[in-house]
Amino acid sequence: MDVKTAFLNGELDEEIYMDQPEGFVVSGQEGKGRDVIMCLYVDDILIFGTDIELINEVKSFLSQNFDMKDLGEADVILNIKLIKSQDGITLMQSHYVEKVLSRFGYLDSKPSSTPYDSGKIIRKNKGPGRDQLRYSQIIGSLMYLASATRPDISFAVSKLSRFTSNPRDDHWSALERVMHYLKGTMSHGLHYTGYPKVLEGYSDANWISDADELKATTWYVFTLGGAAVSWRSCKQTILTRSTMEAELTALDTSTFVAEWLRELLMDLPTGDKPIAAILMNRDNQTAIAKMNSDKHNAKSSRHVRR
Numbered sequence: 273m274d275v276k277t278a279f280l281n282g283e284l285d286e287e288i289y290m291d292q293p294e295g296f297v298v299s300g301q302e303g304k305g306r307d308v309i310m311c312l313y314v315d316d317i318l319i320f321g322t323d324i325e326l327i328n329e330v331k332s333f334l335s336q337n338f339d340m341k342d343l344g345e346a347d348v349i350l351n352i353k354l355i356k357s358q359d360g361i362t363l364m365q366s367h368y369v370e371k372v373l374s375r376f377g378y379l380d381s382k383p384s385s386t387p388y389d390s391g392k393i394i395r396k397n398k399g400p401g402r403d404q405l406r407y408s409q410i411i412g413s414l415m416y417l418a419s420a421t422r423p424d425i426s427f428a429v430s431k432l433s434r435f436t437s438n439p440r441d442d443h444w445s446a447l448e449r450v451m452h453y454l455k456g457t458m459s460h461g462l463h464y465t466g467y468p469k470v471l472e473g474y475s476d477a478n479w480i481s482d483a484d485e486l487k488a489t490t491w492y493v494f495t496l497g498g499a500a501v502s503w504r505s506c507k508q509t510i511l512t513r514s515t516m517e518a519e520l521t522a523l524d525t526s527t528f529v530a531e532w533l534r535e536l537l538m539d540l541p542t543g544d545k546p547i548a549a550i551l552m553n554r555d556n557q558t559a560i561a562k563m564n565s566d567k568h569n570a571k572s573s574r575h576v577r578r
Contacts, residue, residue, distance in 0.1 A: 273331060275315040276339040307541035318349055322541050352420055355461075360498065364461030365421045369454050372413045376406070376451070383456025384449050388428035394435070394442055401438035408436045410447060417454075421462055423493055423503040425450055430489070430505040465498040469544060471537065472496070473530050473552045477508075477522035479515045487511060488518035492526040494533055502533060519559035526552060 308321035308330050321327050334340055346354050355362040373379040411433050418426040428450050435443045478489040493503035512518040530550045537547050
């Protein structure tokens with residue numbers, strides 16, 4: 273559903289409860305279990321729940337109180353296509369990718385097999401830059417794509433966004449590689465089958481890679497139902513003195529996200545309860561050994577709560 277003039281409907285004179293107050297139970301209705309969840313982004317609403325009749329009641333109630341449009345069963349929301357099939361749901365932005373490639377003149381470019389060349393060191397430009405406005409516009413378009421349905425370009429976009437103030441030729445070359453990669457992967461998306469039903473996390477870190485970088489990079493991704501549900505690639509906020517510290521700092525960030533996702537799943541009407549323990553995966557053997565050791569955890573693993 274879409275709300276017309278959403279910003280005119282913001283005033284509330286009554287108390288609003290997000291959870292039922294303690295002790296407020298209507299006799300004979302203690303076990304009511306029908307749920308509806310509304311996901312809001314400004315004036316766009318995605319409604320889902322366990323009972324279609326209740327969903328229709330909610331839609332009717334909203335339409336009676338606000339000027340709204342009923343767009344029917346969701347197929348596109350926030351430039352994300354919802355493609356339903358017998359084996360699940362796929363979230364895809366092929367139309368958005370095509371629009372971005374066409375807008376910036378890369379629609380007929382040669383595809384690249386990877387979004388980023390990790391063997392090249394890119395540093396800040398201390399000389400004259402090239403076409404800063406267009407570089408920033410492309411980065412802005414890619415940031416939404418990386419955060420919505422394309423975790424595979426999140427590292428490259430995060431890295432290249434650090435040079436928007438003054439890009440030079442090598443920055444442009446790396447950015448164009450991302451565009452070429454998107455040309456060859458326009459149909460990529462996130463396919464959810466519903467299995468496995470458990471939330472699983474992966475965490476990693478890239479320590480200082482060149483003289484310009486004083487802070488390491490954190491990367492994490494969480495999967496549920498067959499595909500990624502949360503991910504991020506970002507510069508760490510503290511200075512670390514070793515690869516192990518960088519890895520533990522990344523794991524600390526990941527565990528906070530894991531806790532938030534676990535609480536979210538507890539509030540959803542679907543899925544098994546209680547939520548199973550979240551398995552965190554990483555490949556740094558030193559960090560794994562420190563986390564599994566009781567001897568030095570008080571000092572060297574202080575980043576992470578066990």
